[in-house]
Amino acid sequence: MTSKRSMTCQALLNNAVRRIASETPRLDAELLLAHVSGLSRSSFRAFPEREVDAQPAAEFESLVAQRALGMPVAYLLGHQEFWSLPLTVSSSTLIPRPDTECLVEQALELLLPDTARVVDLGTGTGAIALALASERPSWVISACDLLDDAVALAQLNARQLRLPVNVYQSSWFAGLPSASFDLIVSNPPYVASDDHHLKEGDVRFEPSSALVSGADGLDDIRRIVDEAPAWLSAEGWLLLEHGFDQAKAVRELFVDRGFAMVESRQDYGGNDRMTLGQWPRKKGALHAE
Numbered sequence: 099m100t101s102k103r104s105m106t107c108q109a110l111l112n113n114a115v116r117r118i119a120s121e122t123p124r125l126d127a128e129l130l131l132a133h134v135s136g137l138s139r140s141s142f143r144a145f146p147e148r149e150v151d152a153q154p155a156a157e158f159e160s161l162v163a164q165r166a167l168g169m170p171v172a173y174l175l176g177h178q179e180f181w182s183l184p185l186t187v188s189s190s191t192l193i194p195r196p197d198t199e200c201l202v203e204q205a206l207e208l209l210l211p212d213t214a215r216v217v218d219l220g221t222g223t224g225a226i227a228l229a230l231a232s233e234r235p236s237w238v239i240s241a242c243d244l245l246d247d248a249v250a251l252a253q254l255n256a257r258q259l260r261l262p263v264n265v266y267q268s269s270w271f272a273g274l275p276s277a278s279f280d281l282i283v284s285n286p287p288y289v290a291s292d293d294h295h296l297k298e299g300d301v302r303f304e305p306s307s308a309l310v311s312g313a314d315g316l317d318d319i320r321r322i323v324d325e326a327p328a329w330l331s332a333e334g335w336l337l338l339e340h341g342f343d344q345a346k347a348v349r350e351l352f353v354d355r356g357f358a359m360v361e362s363r364q365d366y367g368g369n370d371r372m373t374l375g376q377w378p379r380k381k382g383a384l385h386a387e
């Protein structure tokens with residue numbers, strides 16, 4: 099039986115690795131042990147025989163049990179890094195993905211005014227808005243989310259990181275204070291409701307409201323593309339993340355709605371995972387009347 103006798107890092111980790119059925123069991127176990135023990139991951143290699151006290155060892159056991167059931171590591175740690183920013187995460191929002199950093203890169207490549215007005219729709223943890231705020235202090239950045247918990251979380255992250263992002267509770271554009279944006283950016287839900295990968299891995303524990311969007315996954319994207327022009331300044335940009343097989347359909351939505359310069363861009367895996375378009379200045383607007 100377990101006694102007050104402490105166990106070594108190596109014994110705890112080996113035991114955990116056998117129980118965790120993820121693609122990265124050792125990494126997961128090391129992250130969890132580092133979290134409860136305050137020891138660094140590199141120390142587990144350098145000093146595998148170091149003993150862990152009973153209290154952190156018990157906490158580790160509890161986290162490993164949850165990870166063995168599939169709970170994402172980020173939810174167990176309570177944080178996830180995005181764009182080198184340490185973000186607090188909770189099960190009320192999506193865990194920020196590395197590929198979404200490509201969306202941030204794309205936004206930073208656009209030629210926008212120095213004091214561009216930008217909004218991140220469905221911000222979740224605030225990841226996209228906060229990454230942009232960290233890179234472009236002169237931009238005026240807003241973010242919104244439908245869920246109160248997500249709004250509170252994004253506000254917490256903004257405070258912790260001391261980044262100026264105004265977060266609103268809003269169903270897409272409906273609750274935004276009026277403004278004309280130079281950039282509207284979003285990683286909306288875009289997974290088809292019957293997609294089998296919803297039953298696999300970490301996504302099983304993420305809120306479906308942040309993932310699923312109707313039969314073809316495009317319900318929210320259709321709505322955003324339809325409504326965005328009313329919220330864009332002339333020559334403002336709309337930039338959306340979407341699924342690897344949705345680029346053509348999303349480009350068609352942009353073009354049909356009247357966007358110009360419509361193009362898709364790739365994620366780190368080489369898939370077309372983002373589409374952007376510019377709302378054109380009205381023909382003759384400069385010379386009207």
Ligand code: GLN
Nearest residue numbers: 285286287288289308309
């Ligand atoms: N990329 C996510 C996934 O595949 C989906 C994110 C989203 O719907 N916005 O799990």
